[in-house]
Amino acid sequence: MKMQNNKTVRRIKSHWLLLLLVGFALLSGCSQQNDKHVQSPLNTISGADLAAYFEQHSNYINSPIAPAIINAADVYSNRTHNIKVIDLRPEIEFESGHIEGAVNIPTKDLMSYFRNTLDAMAFDTIVLVCARGQTAGFATGLLRLLGYDNTFSLRFGMSSWNKAIAETGWDKSVGNELVGKLETESHPKPPKGSYPEIKTTALMPLEIAFERADTLLSKPSKTYLIDYKAITENPGKYFVINYWPEDKYLNPGHLPGAIQYTPKKALLTTTDLSTLPTDQPIAVYCFTGQHSTTVVAYLKMLGYDAYSVKFGSNAFINETLKQTEKKAGHYWSDIHKNNLPLSTAVKPAADDTPVVEIKSVQGGC
Numbered sequence: 156m157k158m159q160n161n162k163t164v165r166r167i168k169s170h171w172l173l174l175l176l177v178g179f180a181l182l183s184g185c186s187q188q189n190d191k192h193v194q195s196p197l198n199t200i201s202g203a204d205l206a207a208y209f210e211q212h213s214n215y216i217n218s219p220i221a222p223a224i225i226n227a228a229d230v231y232s233n234r235t236h237n238i239k240v241i242d243l244r245p246e247i248e249f250e251s252g253h254i255e256g257a258v259n260i261p262t263k264d265l266m267s268y269f270r271n272t273l274d275a276m277a278f279d280t281i282v283l284v285c286a287r288g289q290t291a292g293f294a295t296g297l298l299r300l301l302g303y304d305n306t307f308s309l310r311f312g313m314s315s316w317n318k319a320i321a322e323t324g325w326d327k328s329v330g331n332e333l334v335g336k337l338e339t340e341s342h343p344k345p346p347k348g349s350y351p352e353i354k355t356t357a358l359m360p361l362e363i364a365f366e367r368a369d370t371l372l373s374k375p376s377k378t379y380l381i382d383y384k385a386i387t388e389n390p391g392k393y394f395v396i397n398y399w400p401e402d403k404y405l406n407p408g409h410l411p412g413a414i415q416y417t418p419k420k421a422l423l424t425t426t427d428l429s430t431l432p433t434d435q436p437i438a439v440y441c442f443t444g445q446h447s448t449t450v451v452a453y454l455k456m457l458g459y460d461a462y463s464v465k466f467g468s469n470a471f472i473n474e475t476l477k478q479t480e481k482k483a484g485h486y487w488s489d490i491h492k493n494n495l496p497l498s499t500a501v502k503p504a505a506d507d508t509p510v511v512e513i514k515s516v517q518g519g520c
Contacts, residue, residue: 198358202350202457206424208360209453215299217419222449223295224484225307227315227493230254230282237279241265243290244313252497254284254316262294266369269303281306286324288312289465292445293379296452297368301361308445310484315491325487328466329473333387337408337472344414347429351458367456379451381462383470386410386438393438393462394431398447407475410440422450431459440464442476442485 215221230238240257242249249259260268269275283291283298283306291308298306309315314324357363371379386393387410395413397404404415418441421427431437437459441447444467454461469476469487476486483490 197354197356200353200355200363202353202459203424203429205353205360205363206350206428206457208364209300209456210424212302213299213304216296216450216453217423219419221299221419222292222446223299223307224288224292224310224445225280225282226310227495230309231493231495233280237277239273239278239281240284241268241281242284243294244285248286250499250501252317252320252499253313255496255498255500257284257498262290263373265294265298265372266365269298270365275303275305278305282309283307284309284316285312286320287314287328287466288443288445289380289448289463290376292448293376293452293463294372296449297371297456299449300453300456301364301368310445311443311487311491314487316493316495317497318492318494319497321492325466325491329469329487330471331474333410333471334475338411338413339405339408341405342412342414344416344427344430345432347427349433350429351433353458364456371452371455379448379455379462380444380465381438383410383440383464385462386464392436394435396437396439396450398439398441398450407472407479413440418446422453433459435460437461438464441467442480443467443469443487 209215210217230240234255240254242253242257242259243262243265244253244259246259249257253259275281281303283295285291285308288308288311291312295306295308311325314321314326353363353367355363355366357366386395390411395410397409397413397415398418399409399415401415401417409415416422416427431454437454439447439450439454439461440463441450444463444465447463447467451461451463464470466487473486477488480486
């Protein structure tokens, strides 16, 4: 009996040793495969393939919900509900005054925060905040493409939350230099052509999208935002998109050389997406810059060298828009300035998780 037990023990030990050896072999193989994966060349895919994927999965950029923007008053009135506020501003601006309960996350860390820290689906609404709505609009556009359908950007940014921030924010961003000077000549779209090529280490469309979003958010805002003067002072440098309804293209007019692309309809693989150049930087402008940042997020995902014109046409014809536009969201004025409270607490209270439920938000062009 004792001998049998000894044989059994030896057999068990042999089996465990065999399992350990197999385990080490598998780990070694995985390690070698991982090393090969890291060292392997980048994959190349067509932007058309990624565009087709996005069109099949919510088609956000061309849907009625785009751009997903929420008003300051709605955030404040629902502050005790299931809402998460993420402030993308520099730390010094955040600490000087922010929405109570907000967390301060740099844009370069946003994808890591969503994938590794935040339980995004646990919130009814996630609001991204910046100073003027441009950076938050870009980030929200990317997150929406990744399937985070509960994300919104704060309309006009913190400038709409508190008058003191507006004084150094949107109040200083509007202008009227081109009132009565816009071009009224119509320019046709180019013929359809090819799509950009994308270099990626990922294989599946969603992972490619996550990889690209992380790369795009890790870069400074100058890689996706430009001043309108970059267009007027450099004729022909940019392929300029007037992202307005067609009836407004000639009245009040458009930036020199701009071509009209109908919002939520033109940038489909079945319509005019392939008319965009792959060898020239693209500048997109709307009314406030908050819709065009969403468009640019989409185009950059697809591999285009695209830029959003900061503050849209409000940067150069603000008074015209205030007099002619029926939608208040198309222009900046005093009606958007709230005087909502600011917190200077570095970290939100542990038991304070404000929340909002917004089923549909319309905005932009």
